[in-house]
Amino acid sequence: MSIPEVHLIGGTRSEAVKLAPLAAAMRAAGQLTPVLVAGGQHPQLVGHALAVFDLVPDITLLMEASPVTGMVRQLDALWARRTPSAVIVSGDSTAGLAGALAASWRRIPVVHLEAGLRSSDLDGQFPGEANRRLVAQLTALHLAPTPAAAMDLLDEHIANGDMLISANSMADATITVAGRRLPYESTESAPRNRPVVTVHRDESLDQILAAVRQVIDRCAGPTAQAPAEEFVRTEDLVDFYAASWISGDRHGTRFLLAPEAEIEWNLDLAVDDEELVETLNRIALFADAVTVVSKVCNDGGAVLVYDCAAPFGTTRMAEFLAVTGGKITGVRQLYDVVALDRYFPGLVDEGR
Numbered sequence: 001m002s003i004p005e006v007h008l009i010g011g012t013r014s015e016a017v018k019l020a021p022l023a024a025a026m027r028a029a030g031q032l033t034p035v036l037v038a039g040g041q042h043p044q045l046v047g048h049a050l051a052v053f054d055l056v057p058d059i060t061l062l063m064e065a066s067p068v069t070g071m072v073r074q075l076d077a078l079w080a081r082r083t084p085s086a087v088i089v090s091g092d093s094t095a096g097l098a099g100a101l102a103a104s105w106r107r108i109p110v111v112h113l114e115a116g117l118r119s120s121d122l123d124g125q126f127p128g129e130a131n132r133r134l135v136a137q138l139t140a141l142h143l144a145p146t147p148a149a150a151m152d153l154l155d156e157h158i159a160n161g162d163m164l165i166s167a168n169s170m171a172d173a174t175i176t177v178a179g180r181r182l183p184y185e186s187t188e189s190a191p192r193n194r195p196v197v198t199v200h201r202d203e204s205l206d207q208i209l210a211a212v213r214q215v216i217d218r219c220a221g222p223t224a225q226a227p228a229e230e231f232v233r234t235e236d237l238v239d240f241y242a243a244s245w246i247s248g249d250r251h252g253t254r255f256l257l258a259p260e261a262e263i264e265w266n267l268d269l270a271v272d273d274e275e276l277v278e279t280l281n282r283i284a285l286f287a288d289a290v291t292v293v294s295k296v297c298n299d300g301g302a303v304l305v306y307d308c309a310a311p312f313g314t315t316r317m318a319e320f321l322a323v324t325g326g327k328i329t330g331v332r333q334l335y336d337v338v339a340l341d342r343y344f345p346g347l348v349d350e351g352r
Contacts, residue, residue, distance in 0.1 A: 003030070003031065003032060003033045004032055004033065004084075004085035004086075005032075005033045005034075005035050005082075005084040005085060006026065006032050006033065006034055006035065006084055006085060006086045006087070006088060006111075007035045007037050007059075007079075007084040007086075007087050007088070007099075008022060008023055008034055008035065008036050008037065008087075008088045008090075009037050009039060009075075009087060009088065009089050009090075009095060009096060009098075009099035010036065010037065010038055010039070010040075010046040010049075010050075010057075010090070010095065011038075011039050011040025011043075011046065011067070011071070011093045011094065011095020011096065011098075012040060012042075012045070012046070012091075012093050012095065012247075013045050013046065013048070013049040013247070014049075014091065015046070015090040015091055015093060015095065015096070016038075016045075016046040016047075016049035016050050017049050017052075017170065017173045018090050018091065018113060018114065018168075018169045018170055018173065019036070019088065019090055019113070019169070020049075020050060020052075020053040020055055020169075020173055020176075021053075021169045021172035021173050021176065022034070022088065022113070022169060023036055023055060024053065024055070024176075032085075035058045035059065035084065036050065036055060036056070036057045036058050036059070037057065037058065037059045037060075037061065037075075037078075037099075038050075038057035038059070038060045038061065039060075039061035039071045039074070039075070039095050039098070039099075040061075040063075040067050040071060040093065040094065040095035040098075042063065042246070042247045042248070043057070043060050043061060043063060045243075045247050047060070052177060053173070053176060053177075059078065061074045061075070061078075062074065063288065063289065064288075067094050067095070067098070068094050068097065068098045069098075071094075071095060071098035071099070071102075072098045072101055072102045075098065075099060075102035075103075076102045076105065076106065079102065079103070079106045079108060080106075083106065083108065084108060085108075085109075086108065086109045086110070086111055086140075087099055087100075087103040087108050087109070087110050087111065088110075088111045088112075088113055089103075089110060089111070089112055089113070089135060090112075090113040090114055091113070091114045091128075091132075092117075092127075092128035092129065092131045092132045092135075093128075093131065094127065094131060096112075096131060096135055097131045097134055097135055100112070100134075100135045100138040100139065101138065103138070104138040109140040109141070110135070110138050110139045110140055110141075111139070111140065111141045111143065112135050112136065112139040112141070112142050112143060113143045113166075113169065114143065114145055114168065114169075115132075115135075115136065115139065115142035115143055115144050115145075115149065115153065115163065116136075116142060116144040116145075116146075116148075116149030116150055116151075116152045116153040116163070117132060117145070117149050117152070118132070118133075118149075118152045133156075136153065136156065136158065139162075140162065141162060141163070141164065142158060142162055142163040142164070143163075143164055143166040144163055144164070144165050144166065145165075145166065145167055145168040146165070146167075146168075147165055149165075150163055150165050234297055234298070234299055234300075234301065234302065234323045235297040235302070237256065237323060237326065237328070238295070238297055238301075238302040238304065238321060238323070240252070240256065241253065241256045241321070241328060242292055242304060242306075244256065245277070245280040245281065245283075245284060246284055246290045246292075247284065248281055248284040248285060250277050250278070250280075250281045253277050253280060253281075254273060254274075254277045256327065256328050257273045257276070257277075257327065257328050257331075258324070258325075258327035258328060258329045259273075260329075261273055261327075261328060261329050261330060261331060262322075262329070262330045262331070263275075263276050263330070263331045263332075263333075264331070264332050264333070265333050265335075266333065266334055266335065266337065276331060283308055283317075283344070286310065286344055287308045287309055287310060287344075288309045288310060288311060289307075289308075289309045290306055290307070290308050290309070291306065291307045291309070292304055292305070292306055293305050293306065293307050293316075299323075300322065300323060300324075301320070301321045301322040301323045301330070302320075302321045302323070303318065303319070303320050303321070304318070304319045304321065305317070305318050305319075306318075306319070308343075308344070310343035310344060312342075312343060313339065313342065313343045314339075314343070315335065315336050315339035315340050315342075315343050315344070316335070316336060316339070317333060317334070317335040317336075318333070318334045318335070319331060319332070319333050319334075320332040320333075320334075
C-alpha cells in the first residue's frame with residue numbers, strides 16, 4: 001500500500017520556514033509523504049530557506065510574469081498527472097491563494113497553516129488580508145496558531161470541527177535551528193543569551209526593538225553594554241538589501257533605509273524612501289528576473305549593477321549606496337531611460 005502524498009506549497013522564504021517543520025515531522029512519522037513545491041515569483045528563495053533545514057524542493061515551478069495565474073496553471077497541470085491526497089498552503093501569500101484555488105478546482109482537500117489571523121483592514125496589508133480570507137473559503141482544515149485566530153474563524157462561520165489550534169510552526173523552526181551545534185572555535189567565542197525576534201512586518205519594529213532592549217537590560221543588569229562595533233558588515237547589509245527588493249519584500253527593504261536617506265533617480269530626480277521602495281517593488285513584480293551582475297563594496301557603501309529582464313528585452317540599472325551605522329543613508333540610481341520605457345512602460349511614472 002502506497003503512502004499518501006501531501007504537497008506543501010511555498011512561495012516565500014517565510015512560508016518555507018513554516019512548512020519545513022511539517023515536512024520533517026511527516027517524514028519522521030512515515031504515514032504521509034511530504035512533497036515540497038517551490039513556486040510563486042521567486043522559487044529559488046524557497047530553496048535557500050529550506051536548505052537551512054537540510055531540505056530541498058521536490059518540485060520547482062517556473063517563475064512567470066503573473067505569479068497567481070501562472071502558478072494556478074502549472075499546479076493544475078501538475079495535479080492532473082500527480083494528484084496528492086491533500087495540499088498544505090501557508091499564511092497570506094499569493095502562492096498560497098494560487099495553491100488553494102488550483103487544489104479546490106481539482107477537488108483536493110486544502111489545509112491552511114497559520115489560518116485565522118485577521119487585521120480587519122483590507123487596504124493596510126493588501127493583498128495579504130484578502131488572500132487569507134479567500135483561502136479560508138477553500139480550506140477543509142484550518143490550522144489556527146492561537147485561540148484568538150480560531151475565534152476569528154468561528155466569527156466567519158467556519159465550523160469548529162474544521163479547525164485545530166496548532167500553535168505556530170515558526171517556533172518549531174526556531175527551536176530546530178537554535179538546537180544545532182555550531183562550529184565555534186571555542187566556548188568563549190560562542191554567543192550566549194542572544195534574544196530571538198521574528199517580525200512579519202516592520203510597522204512596529206521600533207517599538208519591538210525597544211522592548212527587546214528593555215528585556216536585555218533587565219536580565220543582564222546594570223553592567224550590560226552595547227557592542228562596540230557594528231553588528232553587520234556593509235557587504236552583508238548590501239546583499240540583504242538587494243535580496244529583499246528583488247524578492248518583493250518591501251518591508252525588509254524599507255527597514256534597511258535610514259529615515260533621512262538621500263535618494264535620487266538618474267542624478268537629478270530626488271524621491272523619498274517610500275517612492276523608492278514602491279518602484280523597486282514594481283520592478284520586482286514586473287520583471288521576469290532581476291540579477292545582480294556586478295557588485296563592489298567598501299566600508300562606506302557599495303555599487304551594484306542589475307540586469308532587469310522583461311518578456312521582450314533587458315534593461316540595466318546601477319545603484320550607488322552609502323552606508324552609515326548599519327543603515328543605507330544614500331541611494332543613487334542610474335538606468336537606461338529608453339530601455340526602461342520600452343520594456344517596462346510607465347513603471348517609474350506609475351511608481352511615483
